[in-house]
Amino acid sequence: VSVFKKIAGGVTAPQGFKASGIHAGIKGPKLDMALVLSDRPAAVAGTFTSNRVQGNTVKLCQEHLTGRVGQAIIVNSGNANACVGPQGMRDARRMAQLTGERLGLDDKLVFVASTGVIGRPMPMEKIEAGIHLAVEAVAPKGGPLAAKAIMTTDTVDKQVALEFKIDGKTVRLGGMAKGAGMIEPHMATMLAFFTTDAAVEPRALQKCLSAAVERSFNRISVDGDQSCNDTALLLANGRAGNRVLSEKHGEWGKFSAAVNEAALALALAIVQDGEGATKFVTIHVKGAASDADALLAARAISRSLLVKTAFCGEDPNWGRIIDAVGYSGAEVCADRADIHFDKVPAFRQGRALPEMLKALEGVMKQKRFSIHVNLRLGQGADTVYTCDCSEEYVRINSEYTT
Amino acid sequence: VSVFKKIAGGVTAPQGFKASGIHAGIKGPKLDMALVLSDRPAAVAGTFTSNRVQGNTVKLCQEHLTGRVGQAIIVNSGNANACVGPQGMRDARRMAQLTGERLGLDDKLVFVASTGVIGRPMPMEKIEAGIHLAVEAVAPKGGPLAAKAIMTTDTVDKQVALEFKIDGKTVRLGGMAKGAGMIEPHMATMLAFFTTDAAVEPRALQKCLSAAVERSFNRISVDGDQSCNDTALLLANGRAGNRVLSEKHGEWGKFSAAVNEAALALALAIVQDGEGATKFVTIHVKGAASDADALLAARAISRSLLVKTAFCGEDPNWGRIIDAVGYSGAEVCADRADIHFDKVPAFRQGRALPEMLKALEGVMKQKRFSIHVNLRLGQGADTVYTCDCSEEYVRINSEYTT
Numbered sequence: 185v186s187v188f189k190k191i192a193g194g195v196t197a198p199q200g201f202k203a204s205g206i207h208a209g210i211k212g213p214k215l216d217m218a219l220v221l222s223d224r225p226a227a228v229a230g231t232f233t234s235n236r237v238q239g240n241t242v243k244l245c246q247e248h249l250t251g252r253v254g255q256a257i258i259v260n261s262g263n264a265n266a267c268v269g270p271q272g273m274r275d276a277r278r279m280a281q282l283t284g285e286r287l288g289l290d291d292k293l294v295f296v297a298s299t300g301v302i303g304r305p306m307p308m309e310k311i312e313a314g315i316h317l318a319v320e321a322v323a324p325k326g327g328p329l330a331a332k333a334i335m336t337t338d339t340v341d342k343q344v345a346l347e348f349k350i351d352g353k354t355v356r357l358g359g360m361a362k363g364a365g366m367i368e369p370h371m372a373t374m375l376a377f378f379t380t381d382a383a384v385e386p387r388a389l390q391k392c393l394s395a396a397v398e399r400s401f402n403r404i405s406v407d408g409d410q411s412c413n414d415t416a417l418l419l420a421n422g423r424a425g426n427r428v429l430s431e432k433h434g435e436w437g438k439f440s441a442a443v444n445e446a447a448l449a450l451a452l453a454i455v456q457d458g459e460g461a462t463k464f465v466t467i468h469v470k471g472a473a474s475d476a477d478a479l480l481a482a483r484a485i486s487r488s489l490l491v492k493t494a495f496c497g498e499d500p501n502w503g504r505i506i507d508a509v510g511y512s513g514a515e516v517c518a519d520r521a522d523i524h525f526d527k528v529p530a531f532r533q534g535r536a537l538p539e540m541l542k543a544l545e546g547v548m549k550q551k552r553f554s555i556h557v558n559l560r561l562g563q564g565a566d567t568v569y570t571c572d573c574s575e576e577y578v579r580i581n582s583e584y585t586t
Numbered sequence: 587v588s589v590f591k592k593i594a595g596g597v598t599a600p601q602g603f604k605a606s607g608i609h610a611g612i613k614g615p616k617l618d619m620a621l622v623l624s625d626r627p628a629a630v631a632g633t634f635t636s637n638r639v640q641g642n643t644v645k646l647c648q649e650h651l652t653g654r655v656g657q658a659i660i661v662n663s664g665n666a667n668a669c670v671g672p673q674g675m676r677d678a679r680r681m682a683q684l685t686g687e688r689l690g691l692d693d694k695l696v697f698v699a700s701t702g703v704i705g706r707p708m709p710m711e712k713i714e715a716g717i718h719l720a721v722e723a724v725a726p727k728g729g730p731l732a733a734k735a736i737m738t739t740d741t742v743d744k745q746v747a748l749e750f751k752i753d754g755k756t757v758r759l760g761g762m763a764k765g766a767g768m769i770e771p772h773m774a775t776m777l778a779f780f781t782t783d784a785a786v787e788p789r790a791l792q793k794c795l796s797a798a799v800e801r802s803f804n805r806i807s808v809d810g811d812q813s814c815n816d817t818a819l820l821l822a823n824g825r826a827g828n829r830v831l832s833e834k835h836g837e838w839g840k841f842s843a844a845v846n847e848a849a850l851a852l853a854l855a856i857v858q859d860g861e862g863a864t865k866f867v868t869i870h871v872k873g874a875a876s877d878a879d880a881l882l883a884a885r886a887i888s889r890s891l892l893v894k895t896a897f898c899g900e901d902p903n904w905g906r907i908i909d910a911v912g913y914s915g916a917e918v919c920a921d922r923a924d925i926h927f928d929k930v931p932a933f934r935q936g937r938a939l940p941e942m943l944k945a946l947e948g949v950m951k952q953k954r955f956s957i958h959v960n961l962r963l964g965q966g967a968d969t970v971y972t973c974d975c976s977e978e979y980v981r982i983n984s985e986y987t988t
């Protein structure tokens with residue numbers, strides 16, 4: 185249960201932020217460009233894909249992040265601006281320039297993100313017209329439209345907004361994310377944007393975002409494919425009037441917890457909206473020789489196509505789970521391990537419990553359940569979130585170029 | 587093109603080998619137990635899964651392999667004898683004992699392999715009756731029946747037999763394999779059994795098998811899940827009358843090449859029969875910073891669910907390919923890389939070639955094609971074989987416990 189008050193508004197919930205979502209015609213009839221704007225320069229933190237093939241907007245964001253200050257984020261869906269040669273970087277810069285010109289801001293204060301098909305030149309005429317529309321449309325209640333405009337194969341938009349007190353002042357934290365396929369972030373995420381009106385010291389802000397991403401976006405997997413455009417940005421504009429937050433501030437823990445909660449909420453929303461997903465599954469591994477081993481084991485389970493198709497078929501196939509742990513690289517002794525589905529034991533110290541089959545099938549009929557693996561070797565633990573792999577996933581990804 | 591003569595007979599093609607495939611009733615109405623028998627003790631080589639969760643028969647084979655001599659292999663399908671507690675090892679030993687008793691052989695000369703569902707106790711009454719039947723049925727032309735009896739979700743049996751001369755003597759090499767899902771061997775394979783009537787020094791035989799497995803079974807992926815029962819065995823009984831082969835023998839290269847060819851033939855047959863597969867795809871990576879990098883890149887492509895669903899949809903989606911190379915761990919600079927589908931270029935030095943789309947779609951309509959990735963960074967190269975991922979794969983693995 186959250187200790188923070190959940191409110192509406194997404195990225196425009198915090199004071200001093202406006203946003204818009206508009207239709208630029210990049211791909212079909214949907215909203216496809218979003219703008220997030222702070223009324224003053226804000227401290228910025230960012231994390232990016234660790235894929236060695238990076239989209240051009242990822243490169244540009246990393247460049248602009250060196251200043252640790254930002255005021256606007258312009259985003260397009262429908263084209264990833266990745267693997268398009270040197271023109272791609274020019275197009276990314278041009279997006280920042282055009283947005284800056286229209287808003288009267290230095291380019292360096294504009295962050296750019298793109299998501300969509302890899303390898304197609306950016307349709308710059310449409311993008312340019314789209315930037316004009318997005319700037320015109322920007323509004324204090326524009327968060328929800330912006331959240332829709334960044335979607336690709338997502339079936340629902342993903343937003344969060346929390347309210348809490350720092351120094352007795354009301355502070356708000358908003359966020360939006362997109363992602364449904366090519367999801368296995370590792371040290372990054374798909375696209376996620378957070379805003380807060382808290383005043384936060386930039387280095388502390390980066391530390392806070394990195395830690396939150398590590399326990400949220402870096403703990404999910406839809407299909408094991410890590411995107412080359414993953415980007416998370418957090419803007420803190422200080423409008424709330426609190427004393428500048430840093431690790432020395434007495435309420436730093438509260439602010440960090442809010443960022444963690446917001447990041448986890450969006451990460452889990454991505455898994456729940458995983459392409460073709462019918463099940464949301466939490467994989468807890470404990471008793472591992474180390475935390476690193478627990479993560480290896482949990483990731484291998486969350487990626488295994490055989491495990492994920494068994495989830496889809498509601499088959500309590502713990503054999504595929506222990507097999508995945510076996511090849512994960514984690515230390516494991518099958519004769520000591522236990523596996524539970526929710527609270528129902530399936531495998532105890534190396535042996536099946538066939539008498540539990542009916543109860544296990546009952547667990548799997550639910551839309552959400554947990555797998556608990558106890559390796560009984562040490563104190564290592566970690567948790568990863570995943571979904572099943574259905575025929576629909578294959579249909580989505582074989583029928584469309586995404 | 588093979589320099590070896592292809593002949594019929596599978597594992598019973600070489601002199602002095604008999605085999606059988608019988609129905610023991612372990613799972614449904616199919617043939618489910620196989621026996622391979624040499625008329626004299628043979629040198630044995632073996633490679634096994636590197637999964638840390640190992641089936642009991644894998645453990646027993648490794649124990650028996652220390653003697654480097656063997657005469658019989660008893661195999662069951664329908665039950666993996668894995669993760670069943672201490673009874674599993676007792677059952678594996680009992681299979682060797684019963685087979686040895688019935689054949690008048692020391693247990694240590696009997697190798698045992700199991701494949702099928704993980705975590706169910708072995709139905710030892712049926713296995714015991716099956717061993718009796720298998721021993722009674724063993725025959726000089728039993729190879730093809732044995733190949734059928736080791737199948738699980740395979741749709742076709744997989745056999746090979748080659749003939750060539752060593753020291754002027756006719757030498758034969760036979761083999762059979764099974765596997766269609768849970769296929770990504772790494773340092774091992776599903777089940778593959780080879781026989782030869784060549785006389786071969788045991789250590790050289792092991793080296794030869796290990797090398798062949800490394801370039802064949804260890805270069806394929808159906809679904810990225812590595813089985814805990816992978817086993818490859820090669821028996822050499824010396825009936826051909828050649829001088830004992832070792833690395834010092836003038837025709838060692840020829841014998842090694844035959845083992846390589848036989849192993850690759852069976853490995854490729856496994857990929858072609860991959861669960862739900864409609865495409866057979868060879869992934870060549872060259873120009874990598876090192877051979878290890880080339881293998882990382884090729885494996886990442888071969889495992890990527892997005893790449894494999896694109897193959898299924900006949901979508902020449904090189905963007906998903908370069909994305910997978912990006913997260914593979916291999917060094918890559920997207921602006922230097924080239925990607926061809928067969929001989930048709932899709933991506934050249936970081937840029938798409940949209941004018942090739944029609945030609946690329948033509949390549950993908952074929953049942954078999956190759957992906958050529960040139961990273962243009964160095965001399966590293968490797969090749970991996972894979973198949974597409976279709977809705978049928980998901981159906982097979984969500985509807986049945988395998």
